[in-house]
Amino acid sequence: MTASFLSGSGGASVDGQVCSAKGCRNDAVHAVVWNNPKLHEPERRKVWLACEEHRQSLTDFISLRGFLIEVVPVETLTAADG
Incomplete structure (x- = not known):
């Protein structure tokens, strides 16, 4: 799997939160929370x-690199996330 798997846009749409997978326009129900300690x-x-x-x-992609913090329901995100 390569970084091209991810879309550059991700994030909110008019209808709500959209999946970050490349080409996917489905509603997001999970938040894959991560941090790259070399950059952040x-x-x-x-x-x-x-x-x-x-x-x-998406979880596997982040976890493989050791960046995964947690996976939570998207409705639990706060302004501190992002």
């Missing part, structure tokens, strides 16, 4: 949104 301060929480179909592949 420890308190920084980066987020990729995931639909049910892409939850595992």
